[in-house]
Amino acid sequence: MSTFVEKLRQYRKPGYYDKFDYHWTMTIDLDRCTGCEACMVACQAENNLPIVGEKRFAENREIKWIRIERYWEGEYPDVKMRFIPMLCQHCDDAPCETACPVFATYHNQDGLNTQIYNRCIGTRTCAVYCPYEVRYFNWFTYTWDEPLEQQLNPDVTVREKGVMEKCTFCIQRIRIAKDNAKDDDRRRVRDGEVVPACVQSCPTEALVFGNSNDPEAKVSKMMKNPRGYKVLEELNTTPSIVYLTKVHS
Amino acid sequence: MSKISRRDLLQYIGAGGIGVVGGVLYGESVQQNVELLIPQVVPPEDYSPGVATWYNTVCNQCPAGCGISVRIREGKAKKIEGNPVHPVSQGRTCARGQAGLNALYNPDRIRTPLQNVGQRGSGNFEEISWDEALTTVGSRIGRLKIDNEASRVRLLCGRVRGHLDELFLQFMNLLGSDHYQQYDFTYPSALMAANKMSFGTDVLPYYDIRNAVFLLSFGADYLGTWISPVHHSLAYGHLRQGREGRRGKTIQIEPRMSLSGAAADEWIAARPGTEGLLALGIAHALVSEGHYHGSDRDEWSKALQAYSPSLVSAETEVSEDKILRLAREFGTSTASLAIAGGATAAGTNAVASIVAVNALNYLAGNLSQPGGIIFNPDPAFSATAGSRQAGFQGMLDLIGAMKAGDVDVLLVHDTNPVFALPDNVGFRQAMQNVPLIIALSSFRDETTEMADLILPTSTYLESWGDDVPDPGVGFPVASISQPVVATLYDTLPVGDIVLSLARQIGGELPIHMRWGTMEEFIKERWREEYDQRGSEGEEQEFEAFWQAALEAGVWGQPGAVAGDQPVPLSSSMIASIADPVSRFAGDESDYPFVLHPYLTATFFDGRGANLPWLQEMPDPMTSVVYGSWVELNPVTADELGIREGDVLDVESPAGSVRVPALIFPAIRPGVVAIPVGQGHAAYGRYARDRGVNPIHIVATLIDDQSGDLAWAATRVKLKLTGERLQIIKTDGVTRTLGRQILGPENDHA
Amino acid sequence: MFDHGQPSYAEVNKDVLSVMLETGPKYWMLLGTTMSVAGICFFMPWIYQLFVGVGAAGMNRNAVWGSYLSNFIFWIGLSHSGTLLSAVLHITNSPWRKAIYRSAEAMTLFSLMTAAMFVMVHLGRVWFVHWSFPIPNQMGLWPNFRSPLMFDVMAITTYLTASSIFIYMGSVPDFAAVRDASTGLRRRLYTIFSFGWRGTAREWHTLGWAYTFFAIFVIPLAVSVHSIVSWDFALSIVPGLHHTIFAPYFVCGAIFSGTAGIVTVMYCLRKFLNFERYIGQVHLDSLGKLLITLSLIWSYINILELFSSWYGGTSFELEALQFKLTGFYAPLYWEMILFCAFVPLLILFKKIRWSWNKMLVISILINVGMLTERFIIVATSQPRKFLPDAFGFYFPSWIELSITVGAFAIFATLFLIFIKWVPAISIYEVKETLKPLRRDA
Numbered sequence A: 001m002s003t004f005v006e007k008l009r010q011y012r013k014p015g016y017y018d019k020f021d022y023h024w025t026m027t028i029d030l031d032r033c034t035g036c037e038a039c040m041v042a043c044q045a046e047n048n049l050p051i052v053g054e055k056r057f058a059e060n061r062e063i064k065w066i067r068i069e070r071y072w073e074g075e076y077p078d079v080k081m082r083f084i085p086m087l088c089q090h091c092d093d094a095p096c097e098t099a100c101p102v103f104a105t106y107h108n109q110d111g112l113n114t115q116i117y118n119r120c121i122g123t124r125t126c127a128v129y130c131p132y133e134v135r136y137f138n139w140f141t142y143t144w145d146e147p148l149e150q151q152l153n154p155d156v157t158v159r160e161k162g163v164m165e166k167c168t169f170c171i172q173r174i175r176i177a178k179d180n181a182k183d184d185d186r187r188r189v190r191d192g193e194v195v196p197a198c199v200q201s202c203p204t205e206a207l208v209f210g211n212s213n214d215p216e217a218k219v220s221k222m223m224k225n226p227r228g229y230k231v232l233e234e235l236n237t238t239p240s241i242v243y244l245t246k247v248h249s
Numbered sequence B: 001m002s003k004i005s006r007r008d009l010l011q012y013i014g015a016g017g018i019g020v021v022g023g024v025l026y027g028e029s030v031q032q033n034v035e036l037l038i039p040q041v042v043p044p045e046d047y048s049p050g051v052a053t054w055y056n057t058v059c060n061q062c063p064a065g066c067g068i069s070v071r072i073r074e075g076k077a078k079k080i081e082g083n084p085v086h087p088v089s090q091g092r093t094c095a096r097g098q099a100g101l102n103a104l105y106n107p108d109r110i111r112t113p114l115q116n117v118g119q120r121g122s123g124n125f126e127e128i129s130w131d132e133a134l135t136t137v138g139s140r141i142g143r144l145k146i147d148n149e150a151s152r153v154r155l156l157c158g159r160v161r162g163h164l165d166e167l168f169l170q171f172m173n174l175l176g177s178d179h180y181q182q183y184d185f186t187y188p189s190a191l192m193a194a195n196k197m198s199f200g201t202d203v204l205p206y207y208d209i210r211n212a213v214f215l216l217s218f219g220a221d222y223l224g225t226w227i228s229p230v231h232h233s234l235a236y237g238h239l240r241q242g243r244e245g246r247r248g249k250t251i252q253i254e255p256r257m258s259l260s261g262a263a264a265d266e267w268i269a270a271r272p273g274t275e276g277l278l279a280l281g282i283a284h285a286l287v288s289e290g291h292y293h294g295s296d297r298d299e300w301s302k303a304l305q306a307y308s309p310s311l312v313s314a315e316t317e318v319s320e321d322k323i324l325r326l327a328r329e330f331g332t333s334t335a336s337l338a339i340a341g342g343a344t345a346a347g348t349n350a351v352a353s354i355v356a357v358n359a360l361n362y363l364a365g366n367l368s369q370p371g372g373i374i375f376n377p378d379p380a381f382s383a384t385a386g387s388r389q390a391g392f393q394g395m396l397d398l399i400g401a402m403k404a405g406d407v408d409v410l411l412v413h414d415t416n417p418v419f420a421l422p423d424n425v426g427f428r429q430a431m432q433n434v435p436l437i438i439a440l441s442s443f444r445d446e447t448t449e450m451a452d453l454i455l456p457t458s459t460y461l462e463s464w465g466d467d468v469p470d471p472g473v474g475f476p477v478a479s480i481s482q483p484v485v486a487t488l489y490d491t492l493p494v495g496d497i498v499l500s501l502a503r504q505i506g507g508e509l510p511i512h513m514r515w516g517t518m519e520e521f522i523k524e525r526w527r528e529e530y531d532q533r534g535s536e537g538e539e540q541e542f543e544a545f546w547q548a549a550l551e552a553g554v555w556g557q558p559g560a561v562a563g564d565q566p567v568p569l570s571s572s573m574i575a576s577i578a579d580p581v582s583r584f585a586g587d588e589s590d591y592p593f594v595l596h597p598y599l600t601a602t603f604f605d606g607r608g609a610n611l612p613w614l615q616e617m618p619d620p621m622t623s624v625v626y627g628s629w630v631e632l633n634p635v636t637a638d639e640l641g642i643r644e645g646d647v648l649d650v651e652s653p654a655g656s657v658r659v660p661a662l663i664f665p666a667i668r669p670g671v672v673a674i675p676v677g678q679g680h681a682a683y684g685r686y687a688r689d690r691g692v693n694p695i696h697i698v699a700t701l702i703d704d705q706s707g708d709l710a711w712a713a714t715r716v717k718l719k720l721t722g723e724r725l726q727i728i729k730t731d732g733v734t735r736t737l738g739r740q741i742l743g744p745e746n747d748h749a
Numbered sequence C: 001m002f003d004h005g006q007p008s009y010a011e012v013n014k015d016v017l018s019v020m021l022e023t024g025p026k027y028w029m030l031l032g033t034t035m036s037v038a039g040i041c042f043f044m045p046w047i048y049q050l051f052v053g054v055g056a057a058g059m060n061r062n063a064v065w066g067s068y069l070s071n072f073i074f075w076i077g078l079s080h081s082g083t084l085l086s087a088v089l090h091i092t093n094s095p096w097r098k099a100i101y102r103s104a105e106a107m108t109l110f111s112l113m114t115a116a117m118f119v120m121v122h123l124g125r126v127w128f129v130h131w132s133f134p135i136p137n138q139m140g141l142w143p144n145f146r147s148p149l150m151f152d153v154m155a156i157t158t159y160l161t162a163s164s165i166f167i168y169m170g171s172v173p174d175f176a177a178v179r180d181a182s183t184g185l186r187r188r189l190y191t192i193f194s195f196g197w198r199g200t201a202r203e204w205h206t207l208g209w210a211y212t213f214f215a216i217f218v219i220p221l222a223v224s225v226h227s228i229v230s231w232d233f234a235l236s237i238v239p240g241l242h243h244t245i246f247a248p249y250f251v252c253g254a255i256f257s258g259t260a261g262i263v264t265v266m267y268c269l270r271k272f273l274n275f276e277r278y279i280g281q282v283h284l285d286s287l288g289k290l291l292i293t294l295s296l297i298w299s300y301i302n303i304l305e306l307f308s309s310w311y312g313g314t315s316f317e318l319e320a321l322q323f324k325l326t327g328f329y330a331p332l333y334w335e336m337i338l339f340c341a342f343v344p345l346l347i348l349f350k351k352i353r354w355s356w357n358k359m360l361v362i363s364i365l366i367n368v369g370m371l372t373e374r375f376i377i378v379a380t381s382q383p384r385k386f387l388p389d390a391f392g393f394y395f396p397s398w399i400e401l402s403i404t405v406g407a408f409a410i411f412a413t414l415f416l417i418f419i420k421w422v423p424a425i426s427i428y429e430v431k432e433t434l435k436p437l438r439r440d441a
């Protein structure tokens, strides 16, 4: 019992995950992002996001693991539009993780907030608890008009009705990179070897992804940028995504 | 082991047989699609289950010519990413490029040759065989050729570059018809014409946004739709944060905020149609404030005399201070660049406006400088493809010819003039006069629907081809496109269709066009190209080169930067300066609003509307999906008592469309904007009967100098219909409500 | 205590047992109606929803919780007065409890069951609901005990078990009475049900002792159940829900609506089962006073909640507050305030308190108000959380509305079945309150 308590305590300590090999992290430079939404379509292609149809959009039931939020500032003529890509922040203190009664969502040793579709029973509590509203529920089982289904990525599950889903940081790509590293007799994945679909496509290179445990990684350097901040930091969710604010001139 | 008698054995076999047959029947009836785990017993080359292969090819979703890599698994295309070694896309893609897979696997693709059996345009098609189809076309054209009437055959294409263009040209030449034209709504005719006037060049220059420090964009949505959005986005990222301690600045001048306007540090809504004037005002200030030191300073100040900032300010409704400030920043920044596009390049003054912008670049001294305008060398091949652009004037001529009965056979490929021309020019009606219309197309768009015969083309992901990005990137580049998957249906790559037709028609055509397939043709041409460039060598060497080029998907000579292009004479530039103020169709008192149609980052000019991923991609500025809308300034809307979702009749002198209103904070009062792209009457299940097409109500004013359609020069009036329609948006509240979502305020430059 | 003169022992037996033993066509019609309403309004839409997915309901991306959960809280709330009240009154020795507690406890049981139905309806994949129980399996997968939902599962199953035992235990002597009054199969059944109760002094003693023990045990349990239900919300960081006051708020609201529910049920028992003799003015008066008290506490907590939202001063809380008070659902909010804070004040007047009809109306209004309260909690906060761009809206679909209605039919069906199987009034305890030794006429 006491070892159990001990372990639990350790586990809850901040920095617990640093002991492990990786801590996948993303930085998003809002000064680069133009709101072009290439990342959204890239994600849809990579992760088998359903084509939900007009009706479902009207009901506000779309599924977009990464979305662009828009905020207006000021009024005409001094009006400004600000974009901010919003995806699962892979919080280190994720409110969604405590909520799931069946452990369908949990934190893995790489610092990822993972979602096990098979285990999900659909209470949707995680989505209520997530302050970033990046969890998407399968209200229906979606189908693809033939032959669109031929495009589906065989590395990613197609989800059925009743399960929650969200950004995985393209865990399938992480897996492949780790496998490759292992095959090459390397202990670690090289910086830049794992690129999630959104990061890969972003035409302005606003997104940077990598292992923040590696001080040499590009992402670690980006995180040190004085423009860095975390969205809704005051909620203490300790997100893994660092945003760099847009520069106002 | 017990003995089995012969009789038993027969019984067993019989029973087994029945069982097997029954089982098969049962299986067939229950499971319609039997999918085999590994479809081929002998897998094709490069096929190993579970292992992905990447093929490089060229994107065809817009004319930028980005290189792409396609991920293939088990013979199916899974993902499109940018080709990392391609100089245009550098490993990146836009949303439209990604959605190319939706075109390949589109459920509404044409799968076999089709023949119209009902009335023309009724959409009643019957499947026929390729033999039949090719014989019909071949004999018809062949007869015209024999009768020396081949000039009654016309070929209309979209923006075709590379050797496919040459193939078309050769085909038509051998036929004896010089009516090979291209029509692309987005072709920057005005820009070409203006550059010809200012710089004397026929080739689009390279705008080096990457190295610019101060970017002044007159209406050009360079991040969304203008010329080469992915490349510009890469450049933009670099301009902002790519240089240590030196953040570039961008200014956008346009009446309705585009993606580039949103990204800009300052968005200026000058009076529509006066953007060119504003450029001249800035030019005036540049010279008069002493930011220009050239020897021809006096000539310039004389030429610009009439455009003093105070006068320009009154016309453009941009304050004099602002003009002076812009001039100062433009004049003093180390690398300033001005570009023009969008509505600025679509007034009746388009060429004059762009010339004015070109003058700015000249005065900033950025020609052939890093961060300025870099003149491209002549493209590796297909230098003349642009000259086949019909432009609006050319289309009017074609319509005239069709109406006059001068056209017997119309071949259409990859262009959709029924959609992308104003309604009242009557392209569709004119088509009724053409006895035989043949569409070479993958989708049944509005123009294809009008065909008598559809020859289904394979998509770009199933075809051979090559391309020269236009504009180039400052050095010679050519890309190869190769099929990344096996052809899905009974379709042929368009090049192969042309070659088959040539064989069918006979005569000297098959003698000159002797290639069996497009692949052969391309390879041969590349070989010639290779030999010409002085690298004549062994067979082996070319094969190696060809393999390398195929693997890379691109061939280029980054070293050969054309930095030493002659700087154009200032006299010609000064001479070409004209008063750039646009006229508008419609009287201001009757039609109080200026209509601002704009290309969208989602559908471009409408060609993306049949791709479900793009339909489901929220419009970047408004988050609307699946529909059209008309944007109004909040104050205007208030005055007229219009709320979001009120359906309005937007009436121009040329027609009207019915579309719901959307209140948009970043549009000039007095301007209403409708996105281009939706409003298809055909084009498959995702596009059909959705939204409206503003091009249809554009009045047919043309640009004075280039003859192109001035699609941003129409006035409209609005009428409330009393109906309401839900605009489907993904956004909730688009104000931060004081929450620190966008980060703490700061000014790290 | 008895409005229509005191009955004799035999009369008590006869009155109560006749309800069970004599079944007229009216009963069957009523049962038929409630069952078919339950079938058509609840089960058919639910089956449809099972086939297409939870999308049949009006929930969406921003509002992933909807009326199923608000109904769940409502029914849990309704369950609160029965057992809790019965237990509290038992240990405080209030004699007026005796005529009403059996039905009140039944109400607890059935509303808990109805609530549990809503959990099922709510789930995306109800066919895996057993995963939320700690059932050992070969995969070594265990539920997550940090999840408030897990607390819920534990609390509700415990409460359900305890309440069932409580009501059963109290009914044993009555089962024996049924056994004695019946013949044939029924007699054999009730022999089993009554555990061979003979009414010896030792048996009475044991029953009394065990009953008191359970009464004490059940009270904290009831309080904890609704506190835990409130934590489903309060433990989230959703503005408008993340309040420490939520647990007492829910408990108080639950008892409030439960008590009102008892008034409604009492009215029906009186009216339709001819229990006028046993359920009289005393009961109404006491329940009325209880309602006023609870209503005042409820109002106080409401004010407190508004205050702390306002005092918190963050954009999140203020926005949530503003939306609640003035947004789309504001009419519902004010309706709730009217029905739960102001209407109960009428009970202060004796004229109203003593009138069964008026009290019925008030009790129903209170429960309408409480149903809305639950709906507001779900519908106003959670679709509008932190990122304004992701603000959404929730409106229930017809399927949800139908299921909401159907739930009442389920409840009524269960109750109707109950009155045929268990004496709806505790015979022996009513007898305890009679003046002794009044002989039959």
Ligand code: SF4
Pocket: A032, A033, A034, A035, A036, A037, A038, A039, A040, A068, A085, A201, A202, A203, A204, A205, A206, A207
């Ligand atoms: S792809 Fe990059 S630039 Fe475009 S919206 Fe996404 S993050 Fe922003």
Ligand code: SF4
Pocket: A087, A088, A089, A090, A091, A094, A095, A096, A097, A113, A129, A130, A131, A132, A133, A134, A135, A166, A237
């Ligand atoms: S962003 Fe939301 S879903 Fe992702 S880990 Fe944090 S709380 Fe969970």
